Amino acid sequence: MKYPKQATCSPHFMPALTQQRTDGYKPFLFLFCLFALAWITLLLFAGGMTTSIQAGMAFLDWPLSNGSINPDGWLSESDKMAEHSHRLLGMKIGLLSLGLLLWTYLRESRKWVRTLARILVWVVILQGVLGGSRVRFDQLNIMSDHNMLAQSFAVMHACGAMVVLGLLVALTLANTRRWIEGRAGLDVVLPTGVKRWGIAATITLFLQILVGAIMRHAGAGLAIATFPLASSNSLIPAYWNFGVSIHFAHRVGAVIVTAVLLIFLGKVWGSPAAKRALGYGALVLALILGLQIFLGALTIWTVKNPYAATLHQLVGAFLLASTWGLTFLAHHSGRATNSPHSN
Structure with missing residues (x-):
């Protein structure tokens, strides 16, 4: 009795995806890195403003804001605008980091650059968890008599942002023509x-x-x-x-x-x-x-x-x-x- 063949992934499928990898200058990848740096600048400003006006707990929930991705009043109330825009920009940085990961995986032959892109995604995920923990473990939510735990998460979140920025800077420099061709x-x-x-x-x-x-x-x-x-x-x-x-x-x-x-x-x-x-x-x-x-x-x-x-x-x-x-x-x-x- 013959059994039908089970569908399997061709061993040639994955190499086919990466056959266009090169170590040459890729202008559009470089521009994408610059775009990500511009977005993280906006994210850092929004995060800094949130702390400056003490708006970190404008919403008591996370990852949604008052149970919504478009909460009432966030465009008209300064504390809600600062905190929710910070969350939205953080989400965009997550999407951009995934884009960098995919782009480098498909087109970049330098293994260490692909590794940097993978690390970036994991650090961005960790950043989201730290930011969410700052909200979830605030004394307003856990009813504690101090806020040391939430402040600790907030400090780690601030330092994590610098790590994300550093990884994006490294990826951007590694994709410049000057770096790749050893100029100047x-x-x-x-x-x-x-x-x-x-x-x-x-x-x-x-x-x-x-x-x-x-x-x-x-x-x-x-x-x-x-x-x-x-x-x-x-x-x-x-x-x-x-x-x-x-x-x-x-x-x-x-x-x-x-x-x-x-x-x-x-x-x-x-x-x-x-x-x-x-x-x-x-x-x-x-x-x-x-x-x-x-x-x-x-x-x-x-x-x-x-x-x-x-x-x-x-x-x-x-x-x-x-x-x-x-x-x-x-x-x-x-x-x-x-x-x-x-x-």
């Missing part, structure tokens, strides 16, 4: 000092953003209400509590970040090869640093104006992204991207 200085090996101080600056900035996130979500942005002095005729606060301590730590961190970034910039400008490869980026980084210092002061001087505070948070993300981008480029310099061993 990327064909030489840069000094070790540039690479090491780039890593140090990136880590220092991430830790500073962590401290800033703790300060913002603890409501300590004005725990020290004057700048540059912390009390009358002194840089040191006159009294201490948790809010004052975390705020003062953020100010001290700003000094450390500035020093480390200036050393990094000095290493870049002090090397002819590094200046040729990264000089314009270093100049942009210096300008962003100056703007960030001004916005930090403006946040205090305007008694934490929500736009000043949000822009301070957003430009801080730009500062981290720029530093990470230059460091990423520095470590790529001198490598033959089109060699058979580069995948």
Whole structure:
């Protein structure tokens, strides 16, 4: 007795999907990466504004908002608009990350680039879970006498956003013509000092953003209400509590970040090869640093104006992204991207 053959997936089906993989420059993929960076900029602004105006609990449910994806009043009430637009933009970043994953899987022959795209999707999913946990475990929902758990999720959510941004920056740079074809200085090996101080600056900035996130979500942005002095005729606060301590730590961190970034910039400008490869980026980084210092002061001087505070948070993300981008480029310099061993 003959049995009908069971339908099976052809062993040639999966290779057929990926047969157009190349390691060459793909202009439309690069433009898609830029589009994703533009969207995450809007997402970071919406998230920062949500925190600045304390609208994180405008809706007590998640993932829906008042049980709907189009809740009443979200276009007319500022707290609902901030929180719901943040959720919608987060959803769009999720869709864009899936698009990047599919695109790189089908067309990109560099294995490490495909791996970055996979990691991006998982981190974006984790970000959604952290944001939802911040709402679900708020004291308004769990009826606790403190909000430490929700604030912890909020801080992790803020730091996770920086990881998503960093992954998108890496993917964007990896898909530039300059990276793929080794143009404009990327064909030489840069000094070790540039690479090491780039890593140090990136880590220092991430830790500073962590401290800033703790300060913002603890409501300590004005725990020290004057700048540059912390009390009358002194840089040191006159009294201490948790809010004052975390705020003062953020100010001290700003000094450390500035020093480390200036050393990094000095290493870049002090090397002819590094200046040729990264000089314009270093100049942009210096300008962003100056703007960030001004916005930090403006946040205090305007008694934490929500736009000043949000822009301070957003430009801080730009500062981290720029530093990470230059460091990423520095470590790529001198490598033959089109060699058979580069995948």
